Amino acid sequence: MTAPFDLAPLLAPGTPAPAVKWNGFPKYNFIGGHNDAKHVPVEALIEAATTVLKREGATLATYGLNSGPLGYRPLREFLAGKLKGHAGIACSPDEILITSGSMQGLDLINSLLLAKGDTVLIEQETYGGALTKLTRLGVNAVGIPLDAEGLRLDVLKQKLEELKQKGVKPKYIYTIPTVQNPTGAIMGEARRKELIKLAAEHGVVIFEDECYSDLVWNGKRPKSLYSLANGEGVIHIGSFSKSIAPALRVGYIVAKWEVLSRILALKQDAGSGALEQMVLAEFCAKHFADHVPKLSKALHAKLQTLREALAEQFGTSAEFGDPPGGIYLWIKLPDTVDTVKLAQAALAAGVSLNPGPEWSTAKDDARCRLRLCFANPEPETIRKGVEVLAEVCRREFGVPLRSANVDKK
Amino acid sequence: MTAPFDLAPLLAPGTPAPAVKWNGFPKYNFIGGHNDAKHVPVEALIEAATTVLKREGATLATYGLNSGPLGYRPLREFLAGKLKGHAGIACSPDEILITSGSMQGLDLINSLLLAKGDTVLIEQETYGGALTKLTRLGVNAVGIPLDAEGLRLDVLKQKLEELKQKGVKPKYIYTIPTVQNPTGAIMGEARRKELIKLAAEHGVVIFEDECYSDLVWNGKRPKSLYSLANGEGVIHIGSFSKSIAPALRVGYIVAKWEVLSRILALKQDAGSGALEQMVLAEFCAKHFADHVPKLSKALHAKLQTLREALAEQFGTSAEFGDPPGGIYLWIKLPDTVDTVKLAQAALAAGVSLNPGPEWSTAKDDARCRLRLCFANPEPETIRKGVEVLAEVCRREFGVPLRSANVDKK
Numbered sequence: 001m002t003a004p005f006d007l008a009p010l011l012a013p014g015t016p017a018p019a020v021k022w023n024g025f026p027k028y029n030f031i032g033g034h035n036d037a038k039h040v041p042v043e044a045l046i047e048a049a050t051t052v053l054k055r056e057g058a059t060l061a062t063y064g065l066n067s068g069p070l071g072y073r074p075l076r077e078f079l080a081g082k083l084k085g086h087a088g089i090a091c092s093p094d095e096i097l098i099t100s101g102s103m104q105g106l107d108l109i110n111s112l113l114l115a116k117g118d119t120v121l122i123e124q125e126t127y128g129g130a131l132t133k134l135t136r137l138g139v140n141a142v143g144i145p146l147d148a149e150g151l152r153l154d155v156l157k158q159k160l161e162e163l164k165q166k167g168v169k170p171k172y173i174y175t176i177p178t179v180q181n182p183t184g185a186i187m188g189e190a191r192r193k194e195l196i197k198l199a200a201e202h203g204v205v206i207f208e209d210e211c212y213s214d215l216v217w218n219g220k221r222p223k224s225l226y227s228l229a230n231g232e233g234v235i236h237i238g239s240f241s242k243s244i245a246p247a248l249r250v251g252y253i254v255a256k257w258e259v260l261s262r263i264l265a266l267k268q269d270a271g272s273g274a275l276e277q278m279v280l281a282e283f284c285a286k287h288f289a290d291h292v293p294k295l296s297k298a299l300h301a302k303l304q305t306l307r308e309a310l311a312e313q314f315g316t317s318a319e320f321g322d323p324p325g326g327i328y329l330w331i332k333l334p335d336t337v338d339t340v341k342l343a344q345a346a347l348a349a350g351v352s353l354n355p356g357p358e359w360s361t362a363k364d365d366a367r368c369r370l371r372l373c374f375a376n377p378e379p380e381t382i383r384k385g386v387e388v389l390a391e392v393c394r395r396e397f398g399v400p401l402r403s404a405n406v407d408k409k
Numbered sequence: 410m411t412a413p414f415d416l417a418p419l420l421a422p423g424t425p426a427p428a429v430k431w432n433g434f435p436k437y438n439f440i441g442g443h444n445d446a447k448h449v450p451v452e453a454l455i456e457a458a459t460t461v462l463k464r465e466g467a468t469l470a471t472y473g474l475n476s477g478p479l480g481y482r483p484l485r486e487f488l489a490g491k492l493k494g495h496a497g498i499a500c501s502p503d504e505i506l507i508t509s510g511s512m513q514g515l516d517l518i519n520s521l522l523l524a525k526g527d528t529v530l531i532e533q534e535t536y537g538g539a540l541t542k543l544t545r546l547g548v549n550a551v552g553i554p555l556d557a558e559g560l561r562l563d564v565l566k567q568k569l570e571e572l573k574q575k576g577v578k579p580k581y582i583y584t585i586p587t588v589q590n591p592t593g594a595i596m597g598e599a600r601r602k603e604l605i606k607l608a609a610e611h612g613v614v615i616f617e618d619e620c621y622s623d624l625v626w627n628g629k630r631p632k633s634l635y636s637l638a639n640g641e642g643v644i645h646i647g648s649f650s651k652s653i654a655p656a657l658r659v660g661y662i663v664a665k666w667e668v669l670s671r672i673l674a675l676k677q678d679a680g681s682g683a684l685e686q687m688v689l690a691e692f693c694a695k696h697f698a699d700h701v702p703k704l705s706k707a708l709h710a711k712l713q714t715l716r717e718a719l720a721e722q723f724g725t726s727a728e729f730g731d732p733p734g735g736i737y738l739w740i741k742l743p744d745t746v747d748t749v750k751l752a753q754a755a756l757a758a759g760v761s762l763n764p765g766p767e768w769s770t771a772k773d774d775a776r777c778r779l780r781l782c783f784a785n786p787e788p789e790t791i792r793k794g795v796e797v798l799a800e801v802c803r804r805e806f807g808v809p810l811r812s813a814n815v816d817k818k
Contacts, residue, residue: 003609005642007668010580010614012524018670021503022477035470042466049458049684057451060654061444061785068431094430100509100658103679115421133677171419200412205419233414245469247683249509259416261427268542270512273682274656275458376470 016136027350028385033246033327034376036302039295040245041287048282049275056278064271069264071098071252071272075281079238079252082288087210088227089236091254097264100272102211102251105237106133109207109253111266113171114139121159121173123151125330125366127181127209128358130174142170143361150180150187153194160202172205172235178221179212182330182359182371184323189222196229206234211251214243214292216325217300231256235263240280242327243292248276299327299375302382306374309383313390317400327375330359332368337397339370346392351385425545436759437794442620442655442736443785445711448704449654450696457691458684465687473680478673480507480661480681484690488647488661491697496619497636498645500663506673509681511620511660514646515542518616518662520675522580523548530568530582532560534739534775536590536618537767539583551579552770557730559589559596562603569611581614581644587630588621591739591768591780593732598631605638615643620660623652623701625734626709640665644672649689651736652701657685708736708784711791715783718792722799726809736784739768741777746806748779755801760794 059065067073076093083089083096099105106129114120116138122130124143134141142163144156156173163170175195177187187195199206208225226236231254239251250272253263303322306329310318319332333339339355346353356369377385390400468474476482485502492498492505508514515538523529525547531539533552543550551572553565565582572579584604586596596604608615617634635645640663648660659681662672712731715738719727728741742748748764755762765778786794799809 003641005609005614006612007614007671009578009612010522011671012520012522012527015521015671016674018667019478019673020670022473022479024477025471025475029471032472034472037467037470040467040469042462045466045469046459046462049462049688050455053451053455053458057454058446058449060449060454060656061446062434062438063441063443063655064431065656066434068433069428070431100682101679103677107677111421112424113419113421118421129677129679169418200414203415203418205414205416232412241679245683246472247469247474247680249678249680249682258427261429262416262420262424264428265425268512268516268538269658270510270538270650271656271658273509273658273685274654275688276682276684279458279684 026347026352028381028388029352029376030372030374030385031352031354032373033241034373035242035246035327036295036298036375039298041283041291044283044287045279048286049279052278052282060274065274065278069267069271070094070096072274072277072281074285075277078281078284078288082284083254086221087213088223089254090227091231095231095254095257095260097253097260097267098272098277099251099253099267100269101241101249102209102237102239103129104272105251105253106130108263108266109172109235109237110134110137112263113205119163119168119170121156121170121204122361123175123180124362125183125360126174127176128354131358131361141361146180146183146185148185149191150177150185151175151191151195153191153198156195157198160198160204164202170204172207173199174207174209175225176209176212177225178210179216179324179326181212181326182328184321184326184328184330186216186221186324189228192222192225192228196225196234200233208234208236210236211239212242212326213238215296215299215327217296218324219293219296226254235259243288243295244280244283248280249273250276250280296325302374302379303329305379305382306372306386309386313386314400327373329372329374331370331372333370333393334397334399335368337368337393337399339368342370342393342396345396346389349388349392351389351392353389435756435761437790437797438761438785439781439783439794440761440763441782442650443782444651444655444736445704445707445784448707450692450700453692453696454688457695458688461687461691469683474683474687478676478680479503479505481683481686481690483694484686487690487693487697491693492663496622497632498663499636500640504640504663504666504669506662506669506676507681507686508660508662508676509678510650510658511618511646511648512538513681514660514662515539517672517675518581518644518646519543519546521672522614528572528577528579530565530579530613531770532584532589533771534592534769535583536585537763540767540770550770555589555592555594557594558600559586559594560584560600560604562600562607565604566607569607569613573611579613581616582608583616583618584634585618585621586634587619588625588733588735590621590735591737593730593735593737593739595625595630595733598637601631601634601637605634605643609642617643617645619645620648621651621735622647624705624708624736626705627733628702628705635663644668652697652704653689653692657689658682659685659689705734711783711788712738714788714791715781715795718795722795723809736782738781738783740779740781742779742802743808744777746777746802746808748777751779751802751805754805755798758797758801760798760801762798
């Protein structure tokens with residue numbers, strides 16, 4: 001009765017390889033979107049939890065609390081206010097759907113629009129998770145190169161024309177216009193308006209991902225695409241992962257009700273986690289406006305620590321910019337470096353990094369690039385981690401030749 | 410630039426109809442799995458939140474806290490202990506995956522095993538959400554009739570043979586063996602062993618859903634199928650929705666690592682909500698064992714209130730049993746009653762109910778049946794709601810003829 005059971009003949013086609021066991025975080029953790037542990041507002045979260053549970057803890061007895069399937073209403077009300085001031089978005093709380101992280105937002109929007117064989121346009125360097133999801137869905141993701149202001153509209157226009165001539169109607173243009181992942185670019189308002197015009201001409205949805213837009217060092221940002229288009233043809237997503245804490249799985253979708261009602265019909269999870277929503281709403285109403293600049297300041301300092309460490313350890317071998325916000329630095333190493341191999345060797349030495357090809361549709365071009373997330377490690381760990389990374393890189397690829405002003409040859 | 414955008418040409422095929430706006434709960438709420446508001450342990454949850462956040466709130470800065478993708482380790486440790494004592498399951502915390510409600514468990518297991526056109530075996534009367542998901546996936550759900558002990562194995566055996574002769578290999582047998590939804594049946598240990606033998610002979614997975622097994626009035630239950638099969642060929646899911654609070658979206662999957670590692674590879678959500686997991690783990694370690702009997706006692710009393718109210722208002726027109734646990738009563742009305750129509754008319758009068766056909770694969774047989782959830786409304790609301798329901802039923806279908814000892818003709 002308890003003979004070993006063979007599951008293999010029952011698996012659905014295309015099931016991914018089994019996960020490997022998790023063995024803890026690496027010593028020098030530069031991957032993912034982990035955040036600054038010292039800036040989790042623990043005391044204020046405790047206060048928020050206490051207040052909101054005392055007041056309405058009994059509502060946990062009903063699915064969706066007393067707020068219905070769009071999510072906890074006070075959180076949607078906070079967001080409506082925040083989005084108005086921050087992103088120029090005039091929407092009602094009923095045009096906001098709370099999701100379990102912005103990843104669920106991605107999944108829902110993909111479910112709404114995409115079938116196998118469809119085509120989407122996407123920034124050439126972009127969020128690896130978005131690329132993975134598209135690959136799994138069997139969707140053709142056409143990469144559009146970026147410049148210092150993000151999406152290059154000349155190439156986008158050309159691709160849209162090409163696809164039109166081939167009779168292919170792309171479903172959406174996925175963009176992270178405000179602190180692009182991984183380049184950090186912020187698209188200016190003029191280009192945003194052009195993008196909206198172009199997308200409307202071709203009847204393509206703009207899928208605007210604003211997960212990082214709270215973390216701009218000088219606090220200034222252009223109006224969101226959603227705002228500039230009055231919500232027509234734009235679906236907007238955001239998250240609290242980067243501005244409060246990533247382990248809280250709370251994101252949101254903003255869309256016109258005609259669109260949101262269709263997305264809501266696809267959200268078959270009996271609601272997102274209530275406690276996270278309640279505590280966030282209570283916390284944010286009081287503290288969000290003060291919390292974010294403090295976090296941004298700390299992140300900006302860590303970015304500078306990382307840039308200095310890279311300059312010191314890699315010299316001219318590492319090329320990178322000075323992003324205006326966010327938690328990532330996108331780095332180019334010499335063409336001889338294969339960052340997929342580098343990532344494996346570095347991990348063995350305790351350093352985790354995201355190799356370029358996982359974050360790009362142009363795999364060859366990205367072969368010598370990598371993304372480092374600087375938000376989680378403390379400054380001393382950043383310095384030491386970059387030192388270890390330079391040692392590994394030198395051992396494996398012979399670069400950097402000199403580092404920390406010492407000739408290593 | 411802001412002309413109305415037409416999304417229709419871009420929608421994926423088979424997109425469901427848009428959701429309708431939510432207008433609050435009905436006055437007499439007998440649907441869903443809502444629970445008893447007076448028994449949400451608010452003070453203990455506040456204490457748990459305070460303790461756990463003080464101790465390890467800073468870990469919210471990393472995805473998955475410090476526990477990796479299987480979920481918060483102290484919660485998995487609590488579950489390993491609870492499942493051992495309660496369900497006879499000997500498993501390690503690494504054979505438990507925390508999910509965002511048991512609904513995500515259903516989705517993940519469906520993703521692992523099912524493709525369009527596949528066949529599964531399912532209890533004839535069963536959880537409506539499971540049926541909806543199977544319909545959406547284009548899976549053929551073959552219903553097996555139930556008796557007082559649940560799944561009828563004589564019919565199951567016959568169906569398995571029939572399918573084998575047709576060359577169809579069913580993927581799983583979905584069962585809720587401990588407090589069946591909606592009938593409340595508990596399958597005895599002898600039948601469980603027979604079921605395991607039958608499934609193993611045919612190489613079919615048993616998908617065991619134990620969402621209600623904590624709520625047994627006398628606290629006694631047979632060992633789980635997972636336990637009796639030593640985990641071979643069984644995937645087990647459970648939830649905290651019914652034992653603590655449904656708005657907390659925390660469920661779990663128990664499976665051998667060879668199976669769980671495949672399920673984990675499909676869980677692409679960057680983890681389930683951390684705060685809910687942390688607070689539950691802290692709460693449960695101290696209070697779960699005391700909390701559940703108190704909740705069960707209150708629910709049992711509500712069930713008796715509902716049964717008395719039905720007897721009073723419907724007389725012999727309503728047939729129902731006396732389930733040994735859970736939060737539902739499955740009721741048969743005279744054959745002339747169409748419960749789908751009754752549900753619409755009742756809702757207009759403020760009474761929500763689940764019509765039988767949504768909870769059954771045998772739509773005709775279930776036409777005169779309905780499910781009432783008695784956990785949420787207070788006793789007086791139960792009595793008044795049943796009175797209103799009887800009035801609506803009499804108006805629409807002419808039954809019950811007599812109620813509350815008053816001839817209504």
